[in-house]
Amino acid sequence: MSQVLLHVDMSPPLSAPPRPALAVPPRRGNWLVRQPWLLATLWAWPLILSLVFVAGVMAWLVHQEDAERDIVQRTMIADALSLESQISARLEAELVKLRGLADNVAKGGRGTATFYQSPLLLDGLRRLWISVTWLDENGRIVAHAPDDSLPPRHADRSMFDDEGLSGHLSVSLPPTTPGGAQGMMIARFSAAAVLRQKLPWWLASKYDIRIVDVSDEVIAGTTRTPRGEEQLWYRVPMGPALPQAWLELTAQHRVTPWWRTMPMALMAGFLVLVALASAMLRRQMRSVSRAETAWRTEVAWRSAMEDSLAVGIRARDMDGRLVYVNKTMADMVGYQPEELVGLLPPMPYWVADDLDHSMRMHRRNMAGQAPREGYESRWQHRDGHIIDVMVFEAPLVDAKGVQIGWMASVLNITEKKRMEERERRQLETMAHHARLTMIGEVASTLAHELNQPLSAIASYNAGVLNAMQASGTADPHLLKALQRMGEQAGHAGRIVRRIREFLTRHEPQLEPCDLADVIRSGMNLLKRDIARQNVQTEVALDAALPQVRADTVLLEQVVVNLVRNACDALATQPEPRRIRVTANVVSGGRFVRVTVADNGPGLQGRLVDELCAPFFTTKSEGMGMGLAICRSIVELHYGVLDAEASALGGAAFSFSLPVHGAATGSAASQEESA
Numbered sequence: 289m290s291q292v293l294l295h296v297d298m299s300p301p302l303s304a305p306p307r308p309a310l311a312v313p314p315r316r317g318n319w320l321v322r323q324p325w326l327l328a329t330l331w332a333w334p335l336i337l338s339l340v341f342v343a344g345v346m347a348w349l350v351h352q353e354d355a356e357r358d359i360v361q362r363t364m365i366a367d368a369l370s371l372e373s374q375i376s377a378r379l380e381a382e383l384v385k386l387r388g389l390a391d392n393v394a395k396g397g398r399g400t401a402t403f404y405q406s407p408l409l410l411d412g413l414r415r416l417w418i419s420v421t422w423l424d425e426n427g428r429i430v431a432h433a434p435d436d437s438l439p440p441r442h443a444d445r446s447m448f449d450d451e452g453l454s455g456h457l458s459v460s461l462p463p464t465t466p467g468g469a470q471g472m473m474i475a476r477f478s479a480a481a482v483l484r485q486k487l488p489w490w491l492a493s494k495y496d497i498r499i500v501d502v503s504d505e506v507i508a509g510t511t512r513t514p515r516g517e518e519q520l521w522y523r524v525p526m527g528p529a530l531p532q533a534w535l536e537l538t539a540q541h542r543v544t545p546w547w548r549t550m551p552m553a554l555m556a557g558f559l560v561l562v563a564l565a566s567a568m569l570r571r572q573m574r575s576v577s578r579a580e581t582a583w584r585t586e587v588a589w590r591s592a593m594e595d596s597l598a599v600g601i602r603a604r605d606m607d608g609r610l611v612y613v614n615k616t617m618a619d620m621v622g623y624q625p626e627e628l629v630g631l632l633p634p635m636p637y638w639v640a641d642d643l644d645h646s647m648r649m650h651r652r653n654m655a656g657q658a659p660r661e662g663y664e665s666r667w668q669h670r671d672g673h674i675i676d677v678m679v680f681e682a683p684l685v686d687a688k689g690v691q692i693g694w695m696a697s698v699l700n701i702t703e704k705k706r707m708e709e710r711e712r713r714q715l716e717t718m719a720h721h722a723r724l725t726m727i728g729e730v731a732s733t734l735a736h737e738l739n740q741p742l743s744a745i746a747s748y749n750a751g752v753l754n755a756m757q758a759s760g761t762a763d764p765h766l767l768k769a770l771q772r773m774g775e776q777a778g779h780a781g782r783i784v785r786r787i788r789e790f791l792t793r794h795e796p797q798l799e800p801c802d803l804a805d806v807i808r809s810g811m812n813l814l815k816r817d818i819a820r821q822n823v824q825t826e827v828a829l830d831a832a833l834p835q836v837r838a839d840t841v842l843l844e845q846v847v848v849n850l851v852r853n854a855c856d857a858l859a860t861q862p863e864p865r866r867i868r869v870t871a872n873v874v875s876g877g878r879f880v881r882v883t884v885a886d887n888g889p890g891l892q893g894r895l896v897d898e899l900c901a902p903f904f905t906t907k908s909e910g911m912g913m914g915l916a917i918c919r920s921i922v923e924l925h926y927g928v929l930d931a932e933a934s935a936l937g938g939a940a941f942s943f944s945l946p947v948h949g950a951a952t953g954s955a956a957s958q959e960e961s962a
Contacts, residue, residue: 330573331566331569331570331573332566332570334562334565334566334569335562335563335566338558338559338562339559342555342558342559345551345552345555346546346552346555349546349547349549349551349552350546352546353543353544353545353546356543357520357543360520360539360541360543361520361522364495364520364521364522364537364539365522367491367494367495367537368522368523368524368535368537369524371486371487371491371497371535371537372524372526372527372535374486375482375483375486375526375535376526376527378482378485378486379455379457379477379482379527382412382416382417382457382475382477383457383459385408385411385412386408386412386420386457386458386459386473386475387459388408389403389406389408389409389412389420389473390459390460390461390473392406392408393406393422393461393473394461394462398430398461400422400430400431403422403430403431403433404431404433409433412475413433413434416477416478416481416482416485417475417476417477418454418476418477418478419432419433419434419475419476420432420433420473420474420475420476421473421474421475421476422461422471422472422473422474423471423472423473423474424471425463425470425471430471454476454477454478454479455476455477455479455482455530455533456474456475456476456477457474457475457477458472458473458474458475459472459473460472460473461473478508479499479507479508479530479533480499480507480508483497483499483508483509487510492510493540494539494540494541495510495537495538495539495540496509496510496511496513496515496537496538496540497509497510497535497536497537497538498510498511498535498536498538499526499530499533499534499535499536500523500533500534500536501532501533501534502532507530507533509536515538516542518542518543518545519538519539519540519542520538520539520543521536521537521538521539522536522537523535523536523537597614597616598616599616599697599698599699600613600614600616600617600620600677600697600698600699600700601613601614601616601617601695601696601697601698602617602695602696602697602698603684603693603694603695603696604684604693604694604696605692605693606654606691606692606693607632608632608633608650608654609630609631609632610628610629610630610631610635611629611630611693612629613625613628613629617698620667620675620677620698620700621636621637621667621668621669621670621675622637622669622670622671623636623637623670633646633647633650634646634647636670637667637668637669637670638667638668639666639667639668639674640668642666646665649663649665653681653694654694656683658679658681662678662679662680662681663678663679664676664677664678664679664701665677665678665679675700675702676700676701676702676704676705677698677699677700677701677702678698678699678701679696679697679698679699680696680697680698680699681694681695681696682694682695682696683695738780738784742777742780742781742784743781745777746774746777746778746781749770749773749774749777750774752770753767753770753771753774756770779813782841783841783845797839798837798838798839798925799837799838799839799840800835800836800837800948801835801836801837801838801840801843802833802835803833803835803836803838803843803871803880803882803945804829804833804871806838806840806843806844806847807827807829807847807869807871807882808827809844810844810845810847810848810851811825811827811847811851811869813844813848814848814851814852814855817852817855818851818855818867821855821858821859821865822863822865823855823858823865823866823867824864824865824866824867825866825867825868825869826866826867826868826869827868827869827870828868828869828870828871829870829871829872830871830872830873833871833872833873833880834873834877834880834947834948835947835948836880836925836945836946836947836948837925837946837948838925838945839925842921842924842925843921843925843945845917845918845921846918846921846922846943847869847882847884849914849915849917849918850884850918850941850943851867851869851884852914853914853915853941854867854884854885854886854888854938854939854941855867857886857888857889857938857939858886858887858888858938861887861888861889864887865886865887865888866886866887866936867884867885867886868883868884868885868886868936869882869883869884869885870882870883870885871883873947874944875944877947878946878947879927879944879945879946879947880944880945880946880947881942881943881944882942882943882944882945883940883941883942884940884941884942885934885935885936885938885939885940886934886936886938886939886940887934887936887937887938888938888939889938889939890933890934890937890938890939891931891932891933891939894931895931896929896930896931899915899931900915900916900918900919900929901916915929918943922943922945925945926945926946927943927944927945927946928943928944929941929942929943930942930943930944
């Protein structure tokens with residue numbers, strides 16, 4: 289029998305000082321190591337499996353024995369029924385011959401001479417019948433042939449025994465007078481003779497055949513040897529010819545019990561050999577276990593030191609396959625060390641959208657061209673977020689001085705990058721606030737400086753208009769143009785004044801106003817621009833819009849800015865260009881919502897916070913302050929500015945304002961909270 293020999297290198301590591309024994313935690317990747325009871329009984333597994341195998345063989349042998357017995361039993365039943373049917377058929381034929389004898393006697397005048405001289409009687413006695421008795425109507429013997437003794441034995445009956453119970457056949461004779469009693473003709477026959485004549489030789493070679501009575505006494509048979517306990521047998525009743533007898537077949541072939549067969553002897557020897565092998569294996573495994581405990585102690589020391597590092601360690605062979613990663617490196621990318629070891633590029637922690645760049649860097653590093661001062665890279669954590677790392681590559685050399693791979697230390701610099709980005713944003717925010725302050729000062733100065741020229745223009749326009757009206761010779765078209773110019777100059781003055789008040793932190797002039805009038809006024813101001821750009825406008829306002837508490841000029845400026853932005857977005861779009869302005873009551877009558885929708889290019893994935901950021905613009909000549917100012921005005925009125933996709937296919941900007949009562953309540957609550 290072959291023996292498995294295990295060799296364990298017990299040489300200590302190069303730098304392995306004496307250490308106290310440690311409780312070594314099992315490696316997570318090896319399920320077998322995490323089951324101590326399995327390791328302790330590993331030597332017994334071959335023996336246990338052998339016992340299971342032997343049990344299976346025993347079950348198979350039992351099944352085979354049952355199947356063989358079933359086949360023999362089925363065959364025996366079929367043979368017994370066949371032999372019984374042949375014997376019954378022979379007795380039916382004898383009954384027909386006896387009926388023929390009775391008919392001859394009746395036709396011959398019922399004389400005894402006719403009975404004794406009948407050829408059927410002589411043939412029956414020579415063939416099978418032991419005796420034939422003729423009874424009259426009163427049951428008295430009329431004739432009997434030849435006598436009550438059995439015929440002498442013949443030489444060919446050596447295997448049978450004719451003594452014992454004999455059968456009889458009986459038929460009725462016609463009555464001598466109409467309605468009278470009938471006589472009977474009874475023929476006795478030898479059961480042994482019937483069995484001898486109808487038994488085939490091949491059936492006699494397979495079975496011990498007997499005809500037995502109710503007391504299990506043998507009437508006739510091929511043998512008188514008692515039936516063995518292990519022999520299979522079957523009985524079938526003989527029928528009306530022998531009503532108290534059964535035909536019994538006993539199989540000469542004995543089915544060997546499964547536990548006395550050759551396979552069981554072989555299995556017993558097999559179990560002995562496996563038990564000896566298991567004992568030898570247990571002895572050897574104990575030796576290996578002691579050596580493995582010492583080795584795992586050293587590995588535990590090394591793993592504890594590596595896992596305590598805040599630096600990730602990664603080792604790759606010359607093909608780029610990961611051969612080792614420490615716990616820090618695995619936690620850095622959200623995997624277990626066992627999940628990473630053995631992987632080839634592309635690595636699962638590479639950024640999915642930048643695989644080509646990562647593969648180029650990998651080939652550069654494998655060629656030994658990685659910067660000695662390290663390089664930055666972007667990896668992807670298992671949960672999807674991106675991490676920034678600094679990688680330092682160095683050749684991995686074995687004890688013979690041959691390079692076998694690359695060793696890398698990895699630093700997670702994500703937090704450092706975030707701090708740098710936070711500082712940069714703070715600087716940008718400070719610069720942005722400085723620009724806003726400067727723009728506010730410039731806007732305040734411009735509002736102050738433009739207020740006087742606009743007032744002068746309005747005054748001069750009013751003087752010219754009054755003079756022309758007084759002369760009575762002015763052109764009506766010219767008068768209308770001067771009136772419109774005065775209205776525009778006055779509107780510009782109000783806008784400049786409101787902007788100045790807004791920038792100087794003055795409270796807006798909040799008063800109840802009709803939002804429908806504000807929307808119509810803003811649309812009228814842009815009538816020429818809308819017509820010039822060939823834009824189709826649709827204004828759909830609820831018939832009963834509640835009043836809102838707002839500064840009419842500032843609110844009108846919001847409507848004008850939103851409609852003008854929609855027109856600018858439609859400038860490069862093919863016709864038809866459509867703008868829909870709607871106003872309706874929402875939130876159970878507490879707010880009024882105004883929406884400006886178009887069929888332009890849409891938001892293109894941008895959010896309202898990005899669109900309303902100061903200095904953000906999609907126009908080549910825009911300043912990026914329009915939506916920011918609109919949002920400030922809406923929030924000043926305790927409202928909300930929002931943006932979403934339009935049902936027309938473009939963008940839809942909307943602002944919601946509280947109705948007059950709700951606005952007052954909101955303002956009061958905010959003032960109290962302030």
